[in-house]
Amino acid sequence: MLQTKYRLAILDDHPVVLQGLVNVLSGEAAFDIAGTFTSTRDFLQFFSTNIIHVVLLDIILPDGNGIDLCKEIKKTAPDTIVLALSNHDERSAIMKMLENGASGYLLKNASIEELVGCIHDALRHQIVFSNAIKEIIARPELKNTKEAAVLTAREKEILQLIASGITTRRIAEMLFLSKFTVENHRKNLLQKFQVKNVAGLISAASHQGLLS
Numbered sequence: 001m002l003q004t005k006y007r008l009a010i011l012d013d014h015p016v017v018l019q020g021l022v023n024v025l026s027g028e029a030a031f032d033i034a035g036t037f038t039s040t041r042d043f044l045q046f047f048s049t050n051i052i053h054v055v056l057l058d059i060i061l062p063d064g065n066g067i068d069l070c071k072e073i074k075k076t077a078p079d080t081i082v083l084a085l086s087n088h089d090e091r092s093a094i095m096k097m098l099e100n101g102a103s104g105y106l107l108k109n110a111s112i113e114e115l116v117g118c119i120h121d122a123l124r125h126q127i128v129f130s131n132a133i134k135e136i137i138a139r140p141e142l143k144n145t146k147e148a149a150v151l152t153a154r155e156k157e158i159l160q161l162i163a164s165g166i167t168t169r170r171i172a173e174m175l176f177l178s179k180f181t182v183e184n185h186r187k188n189l190l191q192k193f194q195v196k197n198v199a200g201l202i203s204a205a206s207h208q209g210l211l212s
Helices: 015-025 040-047 066-076 091-099 112-123 131-138 153-163 168-175 179-192 198-207
Strands: 006-011 031-037 054-057 081-086 104-107
Touching: 006 015, 006 040, 015 031, 015 112, 031 040, 040 066, 054 066, 054 112, 066 081, 066 091, 081 091, 081 112, 091 104, 091 131, 091 198, 104 112, 104 131, 131 198, 153 168, 153 179, 153 198, 168 179, 179 198
Parallel strands: 006 031, 006 054, 054 081, 081 104
Antiparallel strands: none
16 A cells, blocks of 8 residues: 655755755655745745645745745645744744644754654644744743633643644543543634634734743
8 A cells, every 4th residue: 555645845045954854854755855945936836836735934035935925825725734944933923824824833953853743743734833932832922912811721721732732532532531522622712712723722822821
């Protein structure tokens, strides 16, 4: 039985970084490097005629930025997974990428195992972060423009697990609950934070300092 191959595209303005990523990811049986690009223009031209499953995307590019490009990619191909891979660790950039549809954010100092693991988890529809990014979004933000959501102890527990990228099924197993109950808690959390998806939930909870 043939293993599914996932087509990856990589955008970075440093050829040395691109070559290093290709060398690392080419060794993974599940991945096929569809192309590497140093500009948004070249990528979009390629993307318009090719199926890409995962895009690894730097934030700063010579002819644009990854934040805007992420939004454009998701608008054109909602099923394409976008992961930020950057040296920039500003909270605002992380949250904006999530708001624009990214499935995760990783720093370039992540280990090979961490990078590969995050890509696989993102393909399983999880929101993923490198360890350094998890620490950043866990810090309470100084300003609070919205009134903090009032959560039950169980909702706080489930929120932390969701933010860690754990699936509904696994949360149910860990807390000895049914999947239906966990899904109800997830829906209640989305409603309380007035967001539409898990990425928005993580962003809103982080803004309110609830992911410690």
